[in-house]
Amino acid sequence: MSLAVTLSRAQEGVAAPQVMVEVHLSGGLPGTHIVGLPEAAVREARDRVRVAIQSAAFEYPNRRVTVNLAPAELPKDGGRFDLAIALGILAAGNQVPREKLDDCEFLGELALSGQLRPVSGVLPALLRARARGRRVVVPRANADEAALIPEVDVRVADTLSDVCGWLRGSQELLQPAATLTLTSDNDVGPDLIDVRGQLQARRALEITAVGGHHLLLMGPPGTGKTMLAERLPGILPPMSESEALETCAVLSVAGQNVDLTHWRRRPFRAPHHTASAVALVGGGSQPRPGEISLAHNGVLFLDELPEFSRHVLEVLREPLESGSILISRAARQLRFPAQFQFVGAMNPCPCGYAGDTRQRCRCTPDQVQRYRSRISGPLLDRIDLCVEVPAVPLSELSTQRSAYAEDSATVRKRVMRARQHALARAGRPNAEISNRELERDCALGPAERKWFDAALERLGLSARAYHRTLRVARTIADLDNGAAALDRQHLAEALQYRRLSLLSD
Structure with a gap:
């Protein structure tokens, strides 16, 4: 059977949907056909892949090669599928073992020399592969992104030959990305x-x-x-x-x-x-x-x-x-x-x-x-x-x-202490709480409510400004040692920041 399947991932926003690269070798006039809604860069992969396979000292099949990128309704663009297509062709021709491809995903653009070039959107692909528990092979230039997710078995490669040798059992050819040194600093920028x-x-x-x-x-x-x-x-x-x-x-x-x-x-x-x-x-x-x-x-x-x-x-x-x-x-x-x-x-x-x-x-x-x-x-x-x-x-x-x-x-320590009050109440900062949570967390006493309503009427604020002012007042109360109730001082300070009249006078 001259059919092989490799796995890769497309780029769709910050998502990375899986793409199955199905390669079939058949009789007929020699040629390579790529189907599955490929954009121009993907259609051109047939020429890049053929020369890259030959440069890596492998034989390009002198047969009719059909490459299907599934699902067919998903647009595919860029050179990110080159490595998966090349390995599918080699596996269909029995030049690399097919069983090694089942639990691995491949990303990378091929140069004519067989070198692997970096692609964009590797990190979202790794996050999705982590959920599936699969290994991933990426170009060495994408190793920095791969190092951010040590839970995934990511291998970095320089050439198509290295990937093929690794699939044949030469484990030392591909370095695990997780062994790279991941550093971080405590610098937060301008002070x-x-x-x-x-x-x-x-x-x-x-x-x-x-x-x-x-x-x-x-x-x-x-x-x-x-x-x-x-x-x-x-x-x-x-x-x-x-x-x-x-x-x-x-x-x-x-x-x-x-x-x-x-x-x-x-x-x-x-x-x-x-x-x-x-x-x-x-x-x-x-x-x-x-x-x-x-x-x-x-x-x-x-x-x-x-x-x-x-x-x-x-x-x-x-x-x-x-x-x-x-x-x-x-x-x-x-x-x-x-x-x-x-x-x-x-x-x-x-x-x-x-x-x-x-x-x-x-x-x-x-x-x-x-x-x-x-x-x-x-x-x-x-x-x-x-x-x-x-x-x-x-x-x-x-x-x-x-x-x-x-x-x-x-200041950052004080900010973190004050934000903890909001996180304990709603699990997110005050600016993101819903109106229902606002009613629960920003309840006003009768005197404060009367004063606040009169101030809103005098300033002519909208309903959106009303809710946003209450959220700011809630934040000011959190800075005030996490005060449970909003008093007139918190409301007054929040109102003075609604200085929109300066822009309309």
Whole structure:
């Protein structure tokens, strides 16, 4: 029987569905035919595989070769199936043992010389293979990703010849990826102690870190808005192993390298204001993750927020609520994770000095209004905290650090203690709790309810802003030694961060 089956995995978002590579040799005119909805790069594999097999000193069958990639309705693209196709052809021709292929999956693109080249999306494939209890063979250039999952028997290979020799019984030819050294460091990036002054902004940053809220910083140029945003990942709780693997899986699908030294550091993405909507949320003819997915479990920072296109900013509205993005195309739909914390920074006016005591603003009221109205009300409604970042006095910049200055490690410990209260109640940060959990955890007394309702009526806040303000108040109470009940002080501080009127006046 001239039929052999090998296993590989396709790339579909952050999923990795299994693909059975069925190879059949028959009589008739010699030729190679690949079926099963292959894209152009997969169809071209027939030429790469034939030359690679010959370069590895094996015989390419002088027969009709039919390669079926099942399931047929799943689109297949890229060179990730080259190794599985080559081994299927060799097994069908009895040049490698077929029984060794049953419990193993193969990923890798073949060069004409028989060398194995790296492919994207290896980490999601390894996570699925772990659930099936299978071994996996990957190119050596993908060994870093393989080392993140020591529970899987992953072998790294340099050439097609090495894989064939390993299947024939030469175990020393393929090194287990789990033997590679996996290091990690304790560096969390820029330190909060470098920021001078800005006590209110530091307080808002801490609340943001505890509750997983979204933040908008507004102030003149050079007041430390970007410095504050860059230090948010350093005070966030460390990622769990599952969160880190999710984040690395998105990087793998995007074709970006995984840095083993910092693989558990929360991502910080800061795209330029010229970025397109597709670059921000993902997409393309072959959908790929965008900046919001690359910031999964981390921080997305948009500096000079009004300079972004209005259309680009509006595409953020659904991901800010749902924590994911569904990209729809005519033939397929792909969902990418996007559970990020949003931090925006902007000037108060086009010249940047509205309200500044040291510089005179040159903008007219109409110019200020047009500038601030570039950010829509629905988007602002989804931002939990809005805080002013005023200019720091020069005397404070030139003096020694004050006694109240805290480094990121100190603030991070306080953040982790406060977040534990939320995790004990609902199992997730306050920004992610449902409305029903909000009613349970944020019950107000009669006096607090009357005062809060009157404040909401006076400010004209929406129902969404009402719930988000309560979540922020719950976070402030968690920072207040985990207070069980919300009092007027917690509510008042949460309300003062709803500074959206600054943008609409």
